[in-house]
Amino acid sequence: MDLGISGRNALITGGSKGIGRACAEALAIEGVNIAIVARDPKSLESAAAEMSSNLKGHIVPITGNLTKGAEIERVFAEAEEALGQIDILVNNAGSAPLGRIRDITDATWQECFDLKLMGYVRCSRAVMTGMCKRKWGRIINIIGRGGHFPTAKYIAGGAINAAILNITQALAEECGPYNVLVNGVNPAATATERWNTLVKQRMKITGQTEREIREESAKNVPLGRIGLPEDIANMVTYLCSEKAGFVNGSLVDVDGGVSRAL
């Protein structure tokens, strides 16, 4: 199936690992040229080299810390210099720890807020005007089911994800008239480095073994397994495509059926 996005340019935050990397790979297979952004130049360079060897799209690694507004401006300037106009933005870099209100310090709240909430806001702002002028664009926010389902033990991540659910639909209203579509994707537990870190944090908090946590997490999902980065990337690729031309402001759970709410 031709998704109609070959030759488009995308920027993917947190594109060196996990869900972001899988999104880069899936979009590049469709012929999209990609800038991947992360802090660690080594993993960024090796991800770009590994992906470039067998893909149609061109992959450009750009180092940057997305908690800082000035860095974000530089990252977009570099991406545009390397690729030209950005047609697709996948907001994905985020990392909140497990923890209850008594466990999360002000500094940790601020870090999570700066990276995921303000990072998504600033990156969206950096591309919106150009996309709206050109009457074509896609902004995909990788969010998380914690935004819909508050839990005491994941309070910072849940609260920030809830704000991004809201922002996603507000931006969809703002940009829709210009054929710039804004959607959110909610993964549940997905097998990435971040998930491994969350498992370790949970072992400390609950005293459960790693095996118990992994088995329990898989058992909670009707499909009997946690997600793979590719599961999320396939949905993101569809939402970026011409085939999703009437999908705007949608918040799509890609979670094997774990989230049940009407």
Ligand SMILES: NC(=O)c1ccc[n+]([C@@H]2O[C@H](COP(=O)([O-])OP(=O)(O)OC[C@H]3O[C@@H](n4cnc5c(N)ncnc54)[C@H](OP(=O)(O)O)[C@@H]3O)[C@@H](O)[C@H]2O)c1
């Ligand atoms: N995995 C899950 O179970 C799960 C579930 C629900 C939602 N999500 C959401 O999905 C998104 C991706 O998660 P993931 O599991 O794929 O994470 P991951 O495997 O830890 O990858 C995170 C990516 O973001 C980059 N990054 C982290 N901090 C950054 C910063 N300050 N500036 C720039 N880049 C930064 C990392 O590279 P560097 O460290 O080199 O910067 C890496 O490329 C997150 O928003 C997360 O909340 C994940």
